[in-house]
Amino acid sequence: xxxxxxxxxxxxxxxxxxxxxxxxxxxxxxxxxxxxxxxxxxxxxxxxxxxxxxxxxxxxxxxxxxxxxxxxxxxxxxxxxxxxxxxxxxxxxxxxxxxxxxxxxxxxxxxxxxxxxxxxxxxxxxxxxxxxxxxxxxxxxxxxxxxxxxxxxxxxxxxxxxxxxxxxxxxxxxxxxxxxxxxxxxxxxxxxxxxxxxxxxxxxxxxxxxxxxxxxxxxxxxxxxxxxxxxxxxxxxxxxxxxxxxxxxxxxxxxxxxxxxxxxxxxxxxxxxxxxxxxxxxxxxxxxxxxxxxxxxxxxxxxxxxxxxxxxxxxxxxxxxxxxxxxxxxxxxxxxxxxxxxxxxxxxxxxxxxxxxxxxxxxxxxxxxxxxxxxxxxxxxxxxxxxxxxxxxxxxxxxxxxxxxxxxxxxxxxxxxxxxxxxxxxxxxxxxx
Numbered sequence: 001x002x003x004x005x006x007x008x009x010x011x012x013x014x015x016x017x018x019x020x021x022x023x024x025x026x027x028x029x030x031x032x033x034x035x036x037x038x039x040x041x042x043x044x045x046x047x048x049x050x051x052x053x054x055x056x057x058x059x060x061x062x063x064x065x066x067x068x069x070x071x072x073x074x075x076x077x078x079x080x081x082x083x084x085x086x087x088x089x090x091x092x093x094x095x096x097x098x099x100x101x102x103x104x105x106x107x108x109x110x111x112x113x114x115x116x117x118x119x120x121x122x123x124x125x126x127x128x129x130x131x132x133x134x135x136x137x138x139x140x141x142x143x144x145x146x147x148x149x150x151x152x153x154x155x156x157x158x159x160x161x162x163x164x165x166x167x168x169x170x171x172x173x174x175x176x177x178x179x180x181x182x183x184x185x186x187x188x189x190x191x192x193x194x195x196x197x198x199x200x201x202x203x204x205x206x207x208x209x210x211x212x213x214x215x216x217x218x219x220x221x222x223x224x225x226x227x228x229x230x231x232x233x234x235x236x237x238x239x240x241x242x243x244x245x246x247x248x249x250x251x252x253x254x255x256x257x258x259x260x261x262x263x264x265x266x267x268x269x270x271x272x273x274x275x276x277x278x279x280x281x282x283x284x285x286x287x288x289x290x291x292x293x294x295x296x297x298x299x300x301x302x303x304x305x306x307x308x309x310x311x312x313x314x315x316x317x318x319x320x321x322x323x324x325x326x327x328x329x330x331x332x333x334x335x336x337x338x339x340x341x342x343x344x345x346x347x348x349x350x351x352x353x354x355x356x357x358x359x360x361x362x363x364x365x366x367x368x369x370x371x372x373x374x375x376x377x378x379x380x381x382x383x384x385x386x387x388x389x390x391x392x393x394x395x396x397x398x399x400x401x402x403x404x405x406x407x408x409x410x411x412x413x414x415x416x417x418x419x420x421x422x423x424x425x426x427x428x429x430x431x432x433x
Contacts, residue, residue, distance in 0.1 A: 035077055035400065036062030039111045041300040041321060042122050043075035045307055048383040050166065050394045052078050054096040069317065071307035079398040084157055087399065088135040088150035096396055097136045097164055099175045099182070100252070102245055102379045103127040104163040105155070106398070112325040115342040119321065121299045123163070125155065126242035126376040128249075130182040139182050141244035142196075142205045143189040164396040165379045167249060167275065174252040181251050184228040192227055194236055201232035206240045212278060212373050213239055219268045221250035226263045229256060242376040249275040276382065276392055278372035282363040285385070286352045294384060295367075296375045301349050302384040315350065322346045 040061045052058075056078040063069050082090050091097040105125040110117035127140035127147065138156065140147035147153045156162075170178075185192060185203070194202025203224070206213060213220040223237045224247045239247060254262070254271035262269035283295035286305070294302055300321050304314060322343065344362060351359030382393045 035059040035079065036065060037111075038062075038077070038108050039118070039122075039320070040064060040069060040071075040075060040307070040317060041118065041303045042106070042108070042111060043077055043303065044383070044395055045073060045075050045303065047306065047386070048395045049078060050396050052397070054080065054094045054397060056080050056096075056397045069309060069313050071309050071313075073307045075303055075307050077398045079400050081400045081402040083403050084151060084401050085403075087401065088137070088152075091399065092131045092134055092136045096399075097129050097131065098166065099130040099179045100167055100170050100249070101129040101396065102165040102167075102249075102393070103129050103138055104165060104376055104380060105159055106161040106163055108161060112320070112323060113328075114324055114338050115322045115345060116338060119297045119300050119345070120375065120377040121303070121380060123299075123375075123377040123380055126245045126379065128182060128245045129164075130179050130186075132179065132183065137182070137186060139186050139248070141203060141239055141241050143185065143193045143203060148186060148189055160401055162399040162401075163380060164399060165383060165393050166396050167252075168392055168394060170252065177255050178248065178252050180256050181225070181228055181248065181254070184256060185224075188228075194238075198236050198238040200236045201227060201234055202236045203227055203244075204236060204238040206238040206243060209240050209375075210371060210373070212371060213237070213243055214278060215371065219272070221247040221272050221274070222263060222269050224248070225251055225254060225256070225269065225272070229260055229263055231263070242374050242378065245379070246275060246374045276374070276378075278374050279378050279381065280367045280372050281370040282348060282352075282367055287355055287360075289386075291390070293390060294381050296373055296378045296381055297345070299377050299381045299384065301352075302381065305353060306384065318346065318349045321349065 036059065038061055040063050043061050057080075059077045059079055060074055061076075064071065064074050080091070080094070080096060097103075103126065104123050105127075106122050107117070107124045108122060110120075110122045110124070112118070125140070127138045130137050130139065135150050137150055138148060138153075140153075140155070145153055147155045149156070151157070151159075192203045194204035196205050196207060198204050217223065217235075220237055220239065223234055224239075224244075226234050227237060237247075250272050252275075253273055254269060259269065259271050262271060279293065279296040281295050281297045283293040283298050285292035285294045285298065285302070301318070304317050304321075309317060322345070345366070348359045348362045348366070352363065379393055380395070382391065383395050385391045
């Protein structure tokens with residue numbers, strides 16, 4: 001039977017789904033705290049990560065340690081457990097979080113609740129990190145107290161898990177530039193925030209996630225710089241969370257003092273350089289591994305592809321991405337209404353590596369109505385590319401907030417798979433049996 005769907009309704013649905021990401025409520029407190037409960041496709045292959053120079057612990061997903069899957073190149077998490085109260089100082093002191101890093105909120109409770117959250121590898125939000133006076137500060141849009149702080153906004157105090165992603169080859173000068181831009185915006189957040197509708201001279205939140213700013217305002221990172229420099233005579237900026245981070249990184253070559261004159265000219269500042277091009281929903285990497293790019297919806301598939309599963313297990317895990325195996329709740333209502341438009345993507349996931357005609361046709365159709373974008377997951381997706389000019393980011397590790405509870409986890413430490421950390425087991429029922 002052929003799955004049917006309407007691309008008119010699909011376009012509307014994608015817009016709703018995309019808009020839901022950055023503007024989520026804080027992560028639910030019933031999120032799994034045991035890392036072995038995370039799906040295999042939420043974990044990362046070794047090729048995505050920097051060397052472990054920060055004393056992080058390696059955790060394997062439970063579906064591997066329990067023998068359900070047998071990858072030849074197992075994905076994992078390399079994680080630091082910290083309390084919310086101590087996180088800002090400890091992560092700065094260790095160097096695990098540095099100026100210019102991207103902070104991605106990982107929502108394990110999204111697992112097995114729909115294709116879209118699984119395709120996004122559970123990533124819901126992106127923030128920008130800077131370090132000052134021995135502490136990590138997070139700068140996010142909306143630039144309100146709900147988010148920004150030393151992981152002290154409600155979004156972060158409720159969060160359980162974060163990925164830290166680092167741009168490659170940032171120089172000390174670029175880090176200094178980014179620090180100075182971030183400090184200007186952070187110090188004036190109350191004055192700069194324009195709410196949820198565009199306002200001249202302000203930074204507003206773009207809740208139309210499927211309508212990224214580059215379409216109508218290709219030089220919008222320059223507008224961010226103008227606002228940070230105190231210019232009020234501009235059209236303002238309306239960006240979603242990852243769009244804000246993308247614009248911040250575009251300012252890395254701009255010194256806010258020495259290059260300020262560039263921002264008062266009608267000509268776009270020559271120091272502004274986008275960190276990467278917006279990604280299509282589905283990329284061409286699986287057709288051209290030597291030079292192709294992954295799409296922002298290819299993350300889970302890229303993990304599955306990288307870990308070299310036997311054929312039957314690969315097919316089973318791809319199907320798992322599209323199952324709704326966890327109970328429905330108010331946080332996952334929209335994902336349970338995905339319908340045929342998302343069901344059809346399983347055909348793409350299953351066939352694109354073999355370049356089947358059905359998969360190639362679906363890719364062309366979906367990319368025709370979904371604008372290229374820089375979703376929060378886009379930063380993580382780039383780490384799944386091979387080394388080379390295409391690869392712009394690495395995963396430093398995963399922060400697990402542990403406020404006095406130390407769940408038992410299946411860890412791989414010192415080369416010993418299956419060694420358990422000490423502490424009482426805390427189970428939250430998302431393991432699949």
